[in-house]
Amino acid sequence: MSTAPATRLEVPGGAGDDVPGPAPRSAGGLDAHRDLPRVQQPAWPDAGALESAVAELSALPPLVFAGEVDRLRGRLAEAAQGRAFLLQGGDCAETFADATADAIRRRVKTVLQMAVVLTYGASLPVVKMGRMAGQFAKPRSSDSETRDGVTLPAYRGDAVNGFAFTEEARTPDPQRLVKAYHTAASTLNLIRAFTSGGFADLRQVHEWNRGFVGNSATSAYADLAGEIDRAMAFMAACGADFDALRSTEMFSSHEALLLDYERALTRIDSRTQLPYDVSAHFLWIGERTRQVDGAHVDLLSRVRNPVGVKLGPTTTPEDALALADKLDPDHEPGRLTFVTRMGAGRIREALPPLLRAVADAGRTPLWICDPMHGNTFTTASGVKTRRFDEVVDEVRGFFEAHREAGTVPGGLHIELTGDDVTEVLGGVEDIDDAALATRYETLCDPRLNHQQSLELAFLAADMLRGR
Numbered sequence: 001m002s003t004a005p006a007t008r009l010e011v012p013g014g015a016g017d018d019v020p021g022p023a024p025r026s027a028g029g030l031d032a033h034r035d036l037p038r039v040q041q042p043a044w045p046d047a048g049a050l051e052s053a054v055a056e057l058s059a060l061p062p063l064v065f066a067g068e069v070d071r072l073r074g075r076l077a078e079a080a081q082g083r084a085f086l087l088q089g090g091d092c093a094e095t096f097a098d099a100t101a102d103a104i105r106r107r108v109k110t111v112l113q114m115a116v117v118l119t120y121g122a123s124l125p126v127v128k129m130g131r132m133a134g135q136f137a138k139p140r141s142s143d144s145e146t147r148d149g150v151t152l153p154a155y156r157g158d159a160v161n162g163f164a165f166t167e168e169a170r171t172p173d174p175q176r177l178v179k180a181y182h183t184a185a186s187t188l189n190l191i192r193a194f195t196s197g198g199f200a201d202l203r204q205v206h207e208w209n210r211g212f213v214g215n216s217a218t219s220a221y222a223d224l225a226g227e228i229d230r231a232m233a234f235m236a237a238c239g240a241d242f243d244a245l246r247s248t249e250m251f252s253s254h255e256a257l258l259l260d261y262e263r264a265l266t267r268i269d270s271r272t273q274l275p276y277d278v279s280a281h282f283l284w285i286g287e288r289t290r291q292v293d294g295a296h297v298d299l300l301s302r303v304r305n306p307v308g309v310k311l312g313p314t315t316t317p318e319d320a321l322a323l324a325d326k327l328d329p330d331h332e333p334g335r336l337t338f339v340t341r342m343g344a345g346r347i348r349e350a351l352p353p354l355l356r357a358v359a360d361a362g363r364t365p366l367w368i369c370d371p372m373h374g375n376t377f378t379t380a381s382g383v384k385t386r387r388f389d390e391v392v393d394e395v396r397g398f399f400e401a402h403r404e405a406g407t408v409p410g411g412l413h414i415e416l417t418g419d420d421v422t423e424v425l426g427g428v429e430d431i432d433d434a435a436l437a438t439r440y441e442t443l444c445d446p447r448l449n450h451q452q453s454l455e456l457a458f459l460a461a462d463m464l465r466g467r
């Protein structure tokens, strides 16, 4: 496999960047992961085709700039200390077909609306991050799927294979990695345009939120929206410069699952001579790939990006500490985020021992709550779903556990879409079993729809006020 080009390309730094922190474990071992256990990788049928796709990717420009990545690390350090709050949201699996202007706009709009409500609730800056512009690869519970006696490879995300249940679509095609790169590039370009071009204007975002609370089903949230109204009127009366609030910052993130893709997009920063994974600002390691001696942890231990790790209910304090030692040996502020996904029924006993052990070790990672992945189940009719009430309950349990441990509940990680899909049960529209069939569009996990996302933001804002 051709790897040399990736290390020769340079990443320009941004102006006014932070002073770079300590060097990662070994800047020289970016290929060490190749000799380690590599779980959840596609069975690419043609090694030559993979090699050409990787060579093509290795020559393409970075999607993000190292200076932006450093800025994000600084923001996450603030969140870890309780001086900011992280909102990370987007699809379970982005698709090439859905990378349209309208769909991206609706997703960005949903995140912006949630962020305004959370900003008010927390009285803190909210760091906005999309599970967007690169979330094209999925780890799966099973390698294959059987329908009517026919068994084919499981769908592993648009970066790997197609969703259609045919042999041709399900065969992994490495050219999809290249398409994933280009789709991420155009998505990110539009996100940057939306967030800097006036679409994120605070006054407009607040108007959208007033629209949300404007009917009887959502009137429970009208009080909080009214408070935000009055806060804005107060700001205006004080002469606040609302024009300065027409643009905002939004960062990109995805699960760093496909090692060949992430390695091809790992480049040496020209300012610091250190490696950055320039496929996104923030990368996380999933629950299925977080083996401390595995390939995923090794590769991400060597890049300068802030990194996350999902921690499910079976995580032991020793696991969490070993991951922290490997991924953040220097205790660098903002470097490590633990994304807990315990399930509503387990968070209250599973999280406190981890919080205590990590704090006792003198560590202050950013702790955020993924209330989605521990609450997935399949209905009697075979539909993969979640209950809105359980999602909310896990967030509540997250705040409770942190309050008890004296640690900082620093953010939320949500699978959502800006569309009116019917994938999660409950919420203001009270989606029931029968309604699930009307607009179930996800290719992997069920997402909160636009209304459910806003409702969660209003409920979490209330919890944040009590933080």
Ligand SMILES: O=C[C@H](O)[C@H](O)COP(=O)(O)O
Pocket: 092, 138, 139, 140, 141, 142, 373, 444, 445
């Ligand atoms: O998004 C997370 C995982 O990829 C997903 O939950 C796995 O789903 P599966 O159990 O249907 O494979």
Ligand SMILES: C=C(OP(=O)(O)O)C(=O)O
Pocket: 092, 139, 255, 285, 286, 287, 288, 310, 341, 373
């Ligand atoms: C695969 C995912 O989650 P987890 O690794 O927590 O199961 C995901 O975030 O889509």
Ligand SMILES: [Mn+2]
Pocket: 092, 093, 373, 415, 444, 445
């Ligand atoms: Mn998912």
